Amino acid sequence: MMPSATPCRVLAAALALVLAGAVATAAAASDPVARGAYLARAGGCFSCHTVARGQPLAGGRALATPFGTFYTPNITPDRETGIGSWSDADFLRALREGVRPDGANYFPVFPYPSFTGITDTDALAIKAYLFSLPAVHAPNRAHDVPFPFSWRLLQSGWKLLFFTRGPFRPVPAHDAAYNRGAYLVTALAHCGECHTPRNVLGAARSSRALSGTARGPDGQLVPNITPEPRTGIGGWQKSELVELFRTGKTPEETTVKGAMRETVEDGLKYLSDADLAAIADYLLAQAPIVHEVTPLR
Numbered sequence: 246m247m248p249s250a251t252p253c254r255v256l257a258a259a260l261a262l263v264l265a266g267a268v269a270t271a272a273a274a275s276d277p278v279a280r281g282a283y284l285a286r287a288g289g290c291f292s293c294h295t296v297a298r299g300q301p302l303a304g305g306r307a308l309a310t311p312f313g314t315f316y317t318p319n320i321t322p323d324r325e326t327g328i329g330s331w332s333d334a335d336f337l338r339a340l341r342e343g344v345r346p347d348g349a350n351y352f353p354v355f356p357y358p359s360f361t362g363i364t365d366t367d368a369l370a371i372k373a374y375l376f377s378l379p380a381v382h383a384p385n386r387a388h389d390v391p392f393p394f395s396w397r398l399l400q401s402g403w404k405l406l407f408f409t410r411g412p413f414r415p416v417p418a419h420d421a422a423y424n425r426g427a428y429l430v431t432a433l434a435h436c437g438e439c440h441t442p443r444n445v446l447g448a449a450r451s452s453r454a455l456s457g458t459a460r461g462p463d464g465q466l467v468p469n470i471t472p473e474p475r476t477g478i479g480g481w482q483k484s485e486l487v488e489l490f491r492t493g494k495t496p497e498e499t500t501v502k503g504a505m506r507e508t509v510e511d512g513l514k515y516l517s518d519a520d521l522a523a524i525a526d527y528l529l530a531q532a533p534i535v536h537e538v539t540p541l542r
C-alpha cells in the first residue's frame with residue numbers, strides 16, 4: 246500500500262522547489278551583476294567576442310562577411326584596450342544606436358540592429374556584469390575590409406535605409422510569455438541575425454524574418470525556423486525545440502553544428518526553462534514562410 250503521506254510529501258517537495266526557484270530568481274533580479282551574467286549568455290556575447298581558447302570577451306575573433314573580415318573588439322573592463330573607461334551612456338548608445346563613443350558608426354556585423362531592442366535596465370545589467378570581470382589587456386585588431394565598405398560614414402546611409410531604433414515594445418494584445426519570447430528572439434538573442442535572409446547591402450529582409458539563408462556565418466546553411474511544415478520547423482514539438490536549445494540535439498538525434506552549436510554552448514543552454522519555452526512558443530506562433538534553403542552552387 247502507498248504511504249498516505251506521499252502526495253503530501255510530493256507537494257511539499259514541489260513547493261520547496263518553486264520557492265527555491267523564486268528565491269534564486271529574486272536574488273538574480275535584485276543583483277545586476279547576476280542578472281547581467283544571465284543576459285550576456287542570452288545575448289551570445291561570448292561567442293563573437295572570444296577567440297578559441299582565448300581570454301573570455303577579450304575580442305579578436307574573425308568574422309568573415311561578404312564585405313570583408315571583421316575582428317571583434319575587447320569588451321573587458323581594461324581601460325586602455327577594452328571598454329573600462331566607458332560611461333553607462335556610452336554603452337547604451339553603442340547597443341541602442343550602433344554609435345561609438347567618438348560618434349562614428351559601428352558596422353552591423355555587431356548585431357546592434359537587434360540589440361537596439363534591449364531595454365536600458367538589461368543593457369546596464371550586462372555592463373555591470375562585464376565590469377565585474379577581470380580586465381584583459383588585449384589591443385583591438387583592425388578590420389580587414391576594403392573601401393568603400395570600410396567607410397564608417399557610409400553606415401549613416403545604411404542606417405537611414407534599414408535601421409529601426411529600439412527599445413523593444415511589448416505588444417499589448419499578447420501575454421507576457423509571448424512578449425518575453427519576442428524580446429529574446431528579436432532583440433537579445435538575435436536569432437534573426439543568422440536565420441533571416443539579407444539583401445545585397447547586408448540588411449535583414451524583415452518580410453522574410455527567420456526563413457533561413459544559404460549565406461550564413463562562414464558560409465554555413467541556416468535553416469528556416471518559421472513553423473512551415475515542409476521547409477521549416479512546422480513538424481517540431483515545442484519540447485523538441487527546447488531540447489535543441491538546451492543540448493543541441495535535434496529530433497533526428499543529430500547535433501547542430503557550427504554557428505548554432507556555439508549559440509547553444511555559449512548561451513542558450515544557460516537559460517531558464519521558462520525562457521527557452523517562451524522562445525519555442527514564439528517561433529511556433531509566427532506566420533509560416535515557405536522557403537526551402539538549399540546549398541549555394
Ligand code: HEC
Binds near residue numbers: 284316356
Ligand atoms: C555576431 C557577433 C557579435 C555578437 C553576438 C556580439 N558582438 Fe559586440 N561587436 C561585434 C563586432 C564585430 C564589433 C565591432 C563593430 C565595429 O567595429 O564596427 C562589436 C562591438 C561591440 C562593442 C563596442 C566596443 C568598442 O570598443 O567600440 C561593444 C560594447 C559590444 N560589442 C558589446 C557586445 C555585447 C554586450 C554583446 C552581447 C549582448 C555583444 N557585443 C555581442 C560582434 C558581436
Ligand code: HEC
Binds near residue numbers: 468469477503505
Ligand atoms: C550565429 C548564428 C545563429 C544564431 C544567432 C542562431 N542560429 Fe539557429 N542555427 C544556425 C545554424 C547555422 C543552424 C544549422 C545548424 C546545423 O546545420 O547543424 C541553426 C539551426 C537552428 C535550428 C534547427 C532547425 C532545423 O531545421 O534543423 C533551430 C530550431 C534554431 N537554429 C533556432 C534558433 C533560435 C531560436 C535562435 C535564437 C535564440 C537561433 N537559432 C540563433 C545559426 C544561428
